[in-house]
Amino acid sequence: MKLAVATFSALFGIACANENPYSSPNDFQAACSSIIPKLNIEHATVQFAEYVPAGTNLSISDRNVTCGSPWQVVAVDICRIGVHVATSTCSGIVSEAWLPANWTGRFLGTGNGGLNGCINYPDLAYGVELGFATVGANNGHNGTSGGAFFNSPEVLEDFVYRSVHTNVITGKEITRIFYGEPHTKSYYLGCSTGGRQGFKEAQDFPEDFDGIVAGAPAFDWNDLMSWTGRFYTITGDNTSDTFVPQTLWPLIHEDVLKQCDGLDGVEDGILENPKLCNYDSTGLICSAGETENCLTPTQSNTVQQLLSPLTSEDGSVLYPRLQPGSEIGAAARQFTGEPGPYPYDWYRWAIYNDSTWDPASLNYSDYDFANSVNPFNIATWKGDLSDAKDRGVKILHYHGLEDPAITSEISPVYYEHVSSTMGLPPSELDAFYRFFQLSGTAHCTGGAGASVVGQRYPAVGSFDPKENVLMAVVDWVENGNAPEYITGTKWVNGTKSSGVDYKRRHCKYPKTNHFKGGDAKNPDSWECE
């Protein structure tokens, strides 16, 4: 077993301080089955501890049906421990710690998504496969709806920050008791709401993690909810003359590519720098007598509004525009002619506490009101990361440039906000905070380009730090190897088993990819400038 641990760490080129205390699988299994009485942790009640052998397709029968698959394949031997942790007299989190037999000494916290109260089982499985003692919690409620927030500020507080933070404290203690020694380094992995949770940790609890991977962060949360909610007020329902049917969006996307794909030097369906694209849909307006594959002037106006920033009454920008290139995904998800579930739930259950609130009425005064309530500072917009910097925390921030759910243009705004708040140019932020823009990448995973960077299952092609954001932050924290770029992979037809189509390096902000010439599928044909 010791040999196996050494081999494992050699594979990653990283030294492990800890040696595994369990010298045989039987010891490990016995330790797991006798752990419960030893777990005397404040506010925590242990629900179960079970040994899960490698290869198990774990049944999670009590998982809320809205949370997704109640099955999770576990690649390695683990001890799975479930606890309930009270966060107040009327709130609490349901949490799991997955402790691998082949422990590297590292600890990993995971986040959530949307408004959900769902333990992120795929992230737990990913963490243990890489040898982390990995924890995840349900964010204080069960299921994907925000209904649990209604007149329940303690539950809302768990959602905003307390679930992740509480789970770190409890999880580190469980880890220490189980292995008989504390973890060496502590990491975080999350995307979307999980990205926001990662930044919340960096902003307010810098002692929790040594390395943070935060993807597509849902920060500036209240404005994000308004931005998302505004789409329905622009399109109206699917019978309105302002509505643009799903069938027309591929045409619009093609027109975006026609105007903007070549701006990076290669017409490959991928916008390396969507910032440069100022799309004009008026060329698609129907000419006299034309009725198909074209837009009415009203619909063209809808398209322009949907792709414009959220502004306040005085015209100042509250939240940036959706980046061009993600039209088809956004149409399926946001331009449906129905109120999106997230803004609807957020306004009903957390801002107005009024089940009769009408999403069609959303306007400037609501944007302002949501910002004034800003429950438990969910905005997550603190620009001063000095505490994290001083503690030596490393932050790896990424955002897909085809994200249809949370525009990637919010991420540079935050980066610049940190830069100006701290008075540090990018060359100095580089010491602890690096941001990568992933071209051809949708929301967290997926997308038309080289979107696979090890951010979560199934977007995992390699454990090499150059191609894996989690192992990149580990290499940065433990070996001082700070990432200059992240190499993404595109699989043939988007399917891993079909092999690699191409790889492309994603640049560290503020650099962007420029084509030098040659084969566009060769990473060396591009340069970060």
Ligand SMILES: *[C@@H]1O[C@H](CO)[C@@H](O)[C@H](O)[C@H]1NC(C)=O
């Ligand atoms: C796990 O088991 C469920 C239920 O039998 C099945 O639907 C699913 O395909 C299995 N997953 C894998 C990867 O085998």
Ligand SMILES: *[C@@H]1O[C@H](CO)[C@@H](O)[C@H](O)[C@H]1NC(C)=O
């Ligand atoms: C530990 O890791 C090694 C090498 O990766 C592997 O061969 C072995 O099966 C693992 N052992 C357990 C108990 O998971």
Ligand SMILES: *[C@@H]1O[C@H](CO)[C@@H](O)[C@H](O)[C@H]1NC(C)=O
């Ligand atoms: C969430 O579900 C778990 C597992 O079924 C249960 O133990 C817990 O009490 C539930 N929590 C809430 C707030 O309903």
Ligand SMILES: *[C@@H]1O[C@H](CO)[C@@H](O)[C@H](O)[C@H]1NC(C)=O
């Ligand atoms: C499951 O989640 C849904 C949506 O969040 C919620 O309405 C429901 O009460 C949950 N079910 C249980 C058993 O907690």
Ligand SMILES: *[C@@H]1O[C@H](CO)[C@@H](O)[C@H](O)[C@H]1NC(C)=O
């Ligand atoms: C709704 O409840 C939240 C706390 O749960 C509170 O912050 C907010 O001010 C309330 N809104 C109104 C309009 O009372």
Ligand SMILES: *[C@@H]1O[C@H](CO)[C@@H](O)[C@H](O)[C@H]1NC(C)=O
């Ligand atoms: C329009 O919306 C209604 C109600 O939301 C839905 O039932 C119907 O299928 C939609 N029609 C189209 C063409 O999408």
Ligand SMILES: *[C@@H]1O[C@H](CO)[C@@H](O)[C@H](O)[C@H]1NC(C)=O
């Ligand atoms: C916004 O809508 C509310 C009703 O939903 C209305 O009272 C208010 O006047 C509107 N504000 C603006 C600026 O249009």
Ligand SMILES: *[C@@H]1O[C@H](CO)[C@@H](O)[C@H](O)[C@H]1NC(C)=O
């Ligand atoms: C990719 O998909 C296309 C159409 O779906 C198919 O024709 C082609 O054979 C696939 N290629 C591979 C390598 O699977």
Ligand SMILES: [Ca+2]
């Ligand atoms: Ca291009």
